[in-house]
Structure formats: structure tokens, C-alpha cells
Amino acid sequence: MAQHPLLMRVVAFSITAANRAGEIIREVLNKGELGIVDKGKDDLQTEADRSAQRCIVASLNRHFPKVKVIGEEGAMDLKIPPEWLTNEADSDFLRNKCPDSLKNITEEDLVIWVDPLDGTSEYTQGFLEHVTVLIGVSVNEKAVGGVIHQPFFKTDSGAIGRTIWGVKGMGIGGIEPTTTPPDGRFVVTTTRSHSNALVQSALDALKPDEVLRVGGAGYKIIQLLEGKAHAYVFASAGCKKWDTCAPEAVLEANGGILTDIMGNHYLYGKNVAFPNKGGVLATAKGVNYQEVLNKIPTQVKETISKKL
Ligand SMILES: Nc1ncnc2c1ncn2[C@@H]1O[C@H](COP(=O)(O)O)[C@@H](OP(=O)(O)O)[C@H]1O
Ligand SMILES: [Mg+2]
Ligand SMILES: [Mg+2]
Numbered sequence: 398m399a400q401h402p403l404l405m406r407v408v409a410f411s412i413t414a415a416n417r418a419g420e421i422i423r424e425v426l427n428k429g430e431l432g433i434v435d436k437g438k439d440d441l442q443t444e445a446d447r448s449a450q451r452c453i454v455a456s457l458n459r460h461f462p463k464v465k466v467i468g469e470e471g472a473m474d475l476k477i478p479p480e481w482l483t484n485e486a487d488s489d490f491l492r493n494k495c496p497d498s499l500k501n502i503t504e505e506d507l508v509i510w511v512d513p514l515d516g517t518s519e520y521t522q523g524f525l526e527h528v529t530v531l532i533g534v535s536v537n538e539k540a541v542g543g544v545i546h547q548p549f550f551k552t553d554s555g556a557i558g559r560t561i562w563g564v565k566g567m568g569i570g571g572i573e574p575t576t577t578p579p580d581g582r583f584v585v586t587t588t589r590s591h592s593n594a595l596v597q598s599a600l601d602a603l604k605p606d607e608v609l610r611v612g613g614a615g616y617k618i619i620q621l622l623e624g625k626a627h628a629y630v631f632a633s634a635g636c637k638k639w640d641t642c643a644p645e646a647v648l649e650a651n652g653g654i655l656t657d658i659m660g661n662h663y664l665y666g667k668n669v670a671f672p673n674k675g676g677v678l679a680t681a682k683g684v685n686y687q688e689v690l691n692k693i694p695t696q697v698k699e700t701i702s703k704k705l
């Protein structure tokens with residue numbers, strides 16, 4: 398293990414921690430005691446969010462004590478049941494070769510962004526496929542590695558759950574070879590539970606043939622990876638750094654792009670503010686990102702810029 402570069406070990410442990418968190422998320426649902434707390438307007442937290450975060454953060458802290466780990470649910474008790482701790486790194490992932498540019502980083506260069514359960518609103522309403530666990534790894538403020546685990550995905554063999562990973566300069570894994578979205582149509586994916594007038598006006602300007610309203614930043618990225626949508630467009634504040642770090646890394650490792658609605662990449666360093674006030678604009682591999690960015694009306698961009 399120690400012979401692998403730090404970044405490889407961090408992603409490999411993130412894969413096993415995300416898988417363990419996914420089991421916890423399924424267990425909480427099976428028990429049926431969701432323990433819902435309202436953190437604010439349209440902002441729920443459940444026992445699954447809390448337990449999954451404790452599992453992931455405690456596991457990462459134990460293996461990488463000097464790495465800063467920031468989780469959506471804030472500071473939590475990290476004394477967890479021993480069976481929640483993950484002790485093994487994903488050995489399949491470790492077979493990949495680390496890109497040269499990421500070989501010599503130190504623990505101080507890293508920040509790990511954890512969204513223990515993305516799509517909480519959908520989790521409570523039974524749209525279980527939309528739920529993901531997101532672990533994003535940033536190096537010197539840039540999103541470079543990510544894990545998107547989908548705890549309720551059903552595989553062809555009848556197994557449950559899948560884990561998609563991506564590292565910039567290496568590629569992605571855990572998902573079938575990616576298809577590019579269909580030519581001749583333009584499909585956009587966006588929020589299901591956090592829409593507003595500005596979000597809608599950006600969508601209207603794009604004149605899509607179809608709008609897929611689904612939950613979670615992670616699941617919308619899966620739609621881009623699977624060729625079901627060309628673009629993810631959310632012209633509003635509301636997402637936070639833990640929503641976009643893993644999605645950005647995975648999408649960009651596959652040749653897509655994720656920025657705010659003005660076309661700027663987010664930064665993920667230790668001291669950044671959590672809110673992504675600039676919204677989200679992401680396009681799949683093979684889609685002309687610049688063309689989509691140009692179609693977002695100036696008035697929408699100005700309204701969002703004024704609130705940055
Ligand atoms: N207006 C808002 N208020 C609170 N959270 C918001 C929000 N808009 C987006 N988000 C968060 O961004 C993520 C993706 O949102 P959406 O599904 O609407 O596209 C969700 O993450 P969580 O489910 O992890 O909290 C959601 O809570
Ligand atoms: Mg939340
Ligand atoms: Mg989220």
C-alpha cells in the first residue's frame with residue numbers, strides 16, 4: 398500500500414468508504430426510521446446523511462490524519478461502531494497508474510469534500526436511484542479525483558450498488574464505456590426539488606428538446622456520463638462545494654466540463670466558502686461546451702454575478 402502514491406491511496410480508500418456508506422444508507426431505509434431534521438428551507442438531513450458522513454470522515458481521518466476533510470453535515474462525533482471503519486483500499490483501483498503530475502503531492506496539498514448523501518430530498522420521497530455518495534479530492538484547490546457511489550443502482554446480475562471513480566489524467570471506471578449523447582436532439586438535466594424563476598429562464602433560453610428533472614448533483618453527472626443528457630444546467634445558488642467536487646473531477650476525467658454558469662471553474666481549497674453561488678453548467682464529453690455557455694442569457698449571468 399505505502400508504495401502507491403498518496404493520491405491513489407486516498408481515492409482507493411474513498412471507494413471503500415463510499416461503498417460502506419452506501420450499505421449504511423440502505424440499512425437506515427430498511428429500518429424505516431429516517432430521523433428527518435430540517436436544516437433550513439428545502440434542506441433536509443436524515444439519519445442516513447449523519448451516519449454515512451461519520452463513517453466516511455472517521456475512516457479517512459484514520460488513514461490520512463493530516464488531510465483536511467470537509468463534510469456537508471459539519472463537525473460530528475467520530476467515535477463510530479468499529480464495523481463502520483473501512484480498513485482496506487480498493488485493490489482494483491490501485492492497479493491503475495497515477496498520472497505523473499499527481500505523484501508527488503503531500504497531505505497538506507489535499508482537501509477531501511464529502512457529501513455523504515446527495516439527493517436527500519429524493520431519498521425521503523423514494524426516488525432512490527437519484528441518491529449518491531460523493532467524495533471529491535482536490536489538490537491545490539482543483540478538483541482532480543472523485544468517487545460517485547450509487548447505493549440503490551441495480552446491476553444486470555441483480556447486485557445492488559455501483560461505484561464510479563475518476564481521476565484527471567487517468568480516466569474513469571466503474572461504469573460501462575461511456576456513450577456520447579444522441580445527435581440531433583438536445584437534452585438538459587436539472588434540479589427536481591430546487592427550481593426557481595431564474596433556473597427556468599436559463600432552461601427556456603436553451604430551447605432543449607427534453608428536460609430531465611432529477612435529484613442530486615451526482616446523479617445528474619451520471620446522466621451525462623451515460624449519454625442520457627448533453628448538459629446539466631442550474632442557474633442558481635444552492636449547491637455547495639461537496640456537491641460539485643467529485644462530480645467535476647469524474648466528469649472532467651472523462652472529457653466533460655463543469656463550471657459555474659458564467660464559465661468559471663470552482664476552487665476547492667481549505668479556506669473557500671462552501672456555497673457555489675454561481676450555479677452549475679456542465680456538459681458531457683463530445684458536447685460543445687462553449688456553445689451552451691454562449692446560449693445562457695447575459696441577463697441570467699448578470700443576475701447571478703451580482704450575488705457572488
Ligand atoms: N436552494 C437550495 N437549498 C439547499 N440545497 C440546495 C439548493 N439547491 C441545491 N441544493 C443542494 O444541491 C444538491 C443538488 O440539488 P438538486 O437535487 O436540487 O439539483 C442537493 O444536495 P443534498 O441532497 O446533498 O443536500 C441539494 O440539497
Ligand atoms: Mg443536504
Ligand atoms: Mg448534495
Ligand SMILES: [Mg+2]
Binds near residue numbers: 513516517
Ligand atoms: Mg448531501
